[in-house]
Amino acid sequence: MSHLHGQDPRVVIARRCARELRAGEVVNLGIGIPTMTANYLPPGVQVIFHSENGCFGFGPRPGTLEADSDVSNASTEPVTLMPGAAIMDLTTSLGAMRNGYIATSVLGGLEVDQEGNLANWASKRNGKWWPGIGGAMDLCYGVPRIIAALQHTDKHGHSKVKKRTHLPLTGKGCVKVIVTDHAVFDVTADGLVLREAYPGLTVENIRAVTEADFEVSPNFGPMDI
Amino acid sequence: MNIDKVMSIDAAMAHVAPGTRVMMGEFVGAGEPAKCIEWLLEHGIDRLTLIANTSGLRGDFLMGKLFAAGLIEEYIGTHGATSNEASDAYLSGKLKVRQFFPMGPWAAEVGAGGHGLGGALVPVGVGILDQEGLFPDLEEPKRTIEIKGKTYLVEEALTADVSIIRGYRADPLGNVEFRYMATQNQKDLAMAGKFTIAEVNEIVPVGAIPPERVGCPGPFVNAVVQGYSLADQHTLYRDHWIKLGRLPKLPEGETP
Numbered sequence: 068m069s070h071l072h073g074q075d076p077r078v079v080i081a082r083r084c085a086r087e088l089r090a091g092e093v094v095n096l097g098i099g100i101p102t103m104t105a106n107y108l109p110p111g112v113q114v115i116f117h118s119e120n121g122c123f124g125f126g127p128r129p130g131t132l133e134a135d136s137d138v139s140n141a142s143t144e145p146v147t148l149m150p151g152a153a154i155m156d157l158t159t160s161l162g163a164m165r166n167g168y169i170a171t172s173v174l175g176g177l178e179v180d181q182e183g184n185l186a187n188w189a190s191k192r193n194g195k196w197w198p199g200i201g202g203a204m205d206l207c208y209g210v211p212r213i214i215a216a217l218q219h220t221d222k223h224g225h226s227k228v229k230k231r232t233h234l235p236l237t238g239k240g241c242v243k244v245i246v247t248d249h250a251v252f253d254v255t256a257d258g259l260v261l262r263e264a265y266p267g268l269t270v271e272n273i274r275a276v277t278e279a280d281f282e283v284s285p286n287f288g289p290m291d292i
Numbered sequence: 293m294n295i296d297k298v299m300s301i302d303a304a305m306a307h308v309a310p311g312t313r314v315m316m317g318e319f320v321g322a323g324e325p326a327k328c329i330e331w332l333l334e335h336g337i338d339r340l341t342l343i344a345n346t347s348g349l350r351g352d353f354l355m356g357k358l359f360a361a362g363l364i365e366e367y368i369g370t371h372g373a374t375s376n377e378a379s380d381a382y383l384s385g386k387l388k389v390r391q392f393f394p395m396g397p398w399a400a401e402v403g404a405g406g407h408g409l410g411g412a413l414v415p416v417g418v419g420i421l422d423q424e425g426l427f428p429d430l431e432e433p434k435r436t437i438e439i440k441g442k443t444y445l446v447e448e449a450l451t452a453d454v455s456i457i458r459g460y461r462a463d464p465l466g467n468v469e470f471r472y473m474a475t476q477n478q479k480d481l482a483m484a485g486k487f488t489i490a491e492v493n494e495i496v497p498v499g500a501i502p503p504e505r506v507g508c509p510g511p512f513v514n515a516v517v518q519g520y521s522l523a524d525q526h527t528l529y530r531d532h533w534i535k536l537g538r539l540p541k542l543p544e545g546e547t548p
Contacts, residue, residue, distance in 0.1 A: 202370075
């Protein structure tokens, strides 16, 4: 029986990630769990969502008859444009990502390690690196605050929070916060610091499922969700 | 004689033959030149090198179908699995991919190709994408250069024999207006092709597009072809979004 008692781990991660977003900042959400984060923004927190296909200020999914074939997000899901939205071309959008105009990005991960390295673009399939990079490396290069959002363990129960990543990297030392279905870590110059554990879990429970070394924050407490 | 670049899709696409190096505007299926893609499928033009941002949208949709039909020999872009069709072709060894580029560098390489530059100096992926053995099919390892103490990858410009872009409106001079997130880097792709085809929702008289709304100036375009109307294009995408579960189904009798 999972510690989540039947809750979807992806929803737990997305809900917790949403609480990391700061009012007024420009945010880019990666595909998968990160995209779900937008559904759980705390009331009163306004952020500007950036989409790498060329938009600041997109909003929720439209109704079927309102969906516009030229208005979609980076996964080509239909979206709407909020009042004050701004369109830009692709090179401008990727330039904004590299040059610090996006404050925070939430990205999924295959592996993350205690030095803040993130691997999320490639694993070996049929002897080839697959599936591809997309915009993730530009985000890891230029966004000051990368939040890695991933399940704590893989389907075999192995920790995805590693001492050292083994897969090709998406970014080096770019991750500042790690949010999983078990815990929240800050990545500091001295390594990982455990800030929160899912309610009911102890530090020892977290150590048992985590390959990476970590210290425990003096403010350690239950996950704020 | 007045300039008139409007022509049939047959006449424009006659510039694409087996083995042609083609650039195509798109972003995971959005902004794709649907009618020109359908023409390629119908005529079975194969051995193409396709330069496109991603490998399309999954689920038997527009550009992704080119991979399923085996028309693409080599893909040059950022992602090999946004469409399951490209992913299958790549993993089964039918599609050549020498390397994946991050999206910013890829867009900068197309921009360089369009703007007459030799390439782009790219800080993204330094120490990662230049690691030996990562992309064994590359003819030579990635070069690096130091500028003011910082290391950059030297990435060559990308150009094509034929560029196919998709806009909203165009006039006979070839001026193209774009809509929303279909703007993408369509203009850069147009500039990087020796022969450029603009497929648009609507062909309008010269002067109908306000000069400040021209997203791709006419001199970068050789052919203007009529694509789906905007209304039909909305239907095409809404139908596919419903199929993928990204939009709710409509009640019986209503059409998207």
